[in-house]
Amino acid sequence: GLAGADRLLGSSSGPPGFGFTLRGDGDIDNNQYPDLIVGAFGVDKTVVYRSRPVVSVDAQLVLTPRVLNPDEKTCHLPDSDTMATCFRVDVCMRISGMGIPETVVLQAELQLDWLKQRGGVKRVLFRDSRLPQLSQSITLGQQDKHHCLNYTVFLREEEEFRDKLTPISVALNYSLDQSSAYPGLSLRPVLDHYSKTFHQDQANILLDCGEDNMCIPDLKLSAVMDREELVIGDDNPLMLTINSANHGEGAYEAELHVLLPPEADYVGVERRREDLQRLNCEHRVENDTRVVVCDLGNPMVAGTNLFVGLRFTVQRLDDAGPHISFELQIHR
Structure with a gap:
């Protein structure tokens, strides 16, 4: 078929003036579509372009x-x-x-x-x-x-x-x-x-998010450490107790991210205390940043109130300032 934007190009060995004459009102092959006859000046041959169904x-x-x-x-x-x-x-x-x-x-x-x-x-x-x-x-x-x-x-x-x-x-x-x-x-x-x-x-x-099937969680995050002072030259074991709560609708693919300072190394999840949840956590390196990622639930349903203990050691303190900090985030 020939659309309005199609271009018909003669071959490089074809006669000069290709396209000098055009006839497009006949159906040469009787297929109910008009065909196009193209000629050139001073040449006794023509080219027929037939339209396809x-x-x-x-x-x-x-x-x-x-x-x-x-x-x-x-x-x-x-x-x-x-x-x-x-x-x-x-x-x-x-x-x-x-x-x-x-x-x-x-x-x-x-x-x-x-x-x-x-x-x-x-x-x-x-x-x-x-x-x-x-x-x-x-x-x-x-x-x-x-x-x-x-x-x-x-x-x-x-x-x-x-x-x-x-x-x-x-x-x-x-x-x-x-x-x-x-x-x-x-x-x-x-x-x-x-x-x-x-x-x-x-x-x-279908999500557990009311009649509109749209989830609007209300997430809360807090944490405390089990020690306030660190000693240069010591292993400095410490536990970060983190509370993650959802007071709104379900939060799907909710994850706790803990970004480690350069001085700290991740040891693992505290599993001995019965008042702490045993979440699935893994240590990752993302864009040269070390992070511990814990699964909070999929969904983290309304009313969830989780406590998890993450254990670290803090050893590289020779060049550290007066404080070190852990950054906590909830991703979803």
């Missing part, structure tokens, strides 16, 4: 339901006794166009949780294949210009992923199947330039 596609992608409750496991996974939370993906396509073939084959691709790229954990999978992507050939014709397919998708177990806040996006991308034969047509069809070949729809995981 144009297929217009109207596609729809719908997810049902759009809010997934992980506690409602009503969907049975095949070849197992496992029940899961599921939703339905409907793909509908309608074709139209003048002079299009008797049958048109579209190659459709569905990507689940497609915003999770570069190795991110896909939170949903197709029930039948247990894969996050699917390719499907869809054949449409004069007798079946509108066709719908549906698929069942399941939510993985909550312990298999952390992110419950980001919407779960499903993407549909389609194109004409280039391997299909079109008997009786000398030119292969093309997709309408204005057909939208990429569609997406989203579902959300």
Whole structure:
């Protein structure tokens, strides 16, 4: 097909003045589309550009339901006794166009949780294949210009992923199947330039955050040390007792970050005292900064009040000032 912005270039060995004459009001091959004849000055040959049939596609992608409750496991996974939370993906396509073939084959691709790229954990999978992507050939014709397919998708177990806040996006991308034969047509069809070949729809995981499903936590953080003075040349063991509380709605992916001063080294979580929680904490190096990261819950539900003891040694005091400081943050 020739769109208004197309440019037709003669070959480098072609006659000078290519495009001197144009005729575009005839249908030379009788395919219901006008063709273009291009000539050059003083040359007894012409070039014919024939228009290809144009297929217009109207596609729809719908997810049902759009809010997934992980506690409602009503969907049975095949070849197992496992029940899961599921939703339905409907793909509908309608074709139209003048002079299009008797049958048109579209190659459709569905990507689940497609915003999770570069190795991110896909939170949903197709029930039948247990894969996050699917390719499907869809054949449409004069007798079946509108066709719908549906698929069942399941939510993985909550312990298999952390992110419950980001919407779960499903993407549909389609194109004409280039391997299909079109008997009786000398030119292969093309997709309408204005057909939208990429569609997406989203579902959300139900959160413990009221009717609006929007979480507004109210986080509090405080800490005390078990010693006030440090001695140069000593190991200086100390424990930082940290209180993290949430007085608002659930805080998802909540983490306690403790940034260490240069003089301190992390020893571990205090596990002997029964009044302190045994959180999962790990030591990391982020941008040349040493930090201890503790998981506060996913979600850190309303009313949570955690006490954790983190043990350190403080040894490198020769060049230290009169004070050392630990910086505490809650990330979510």
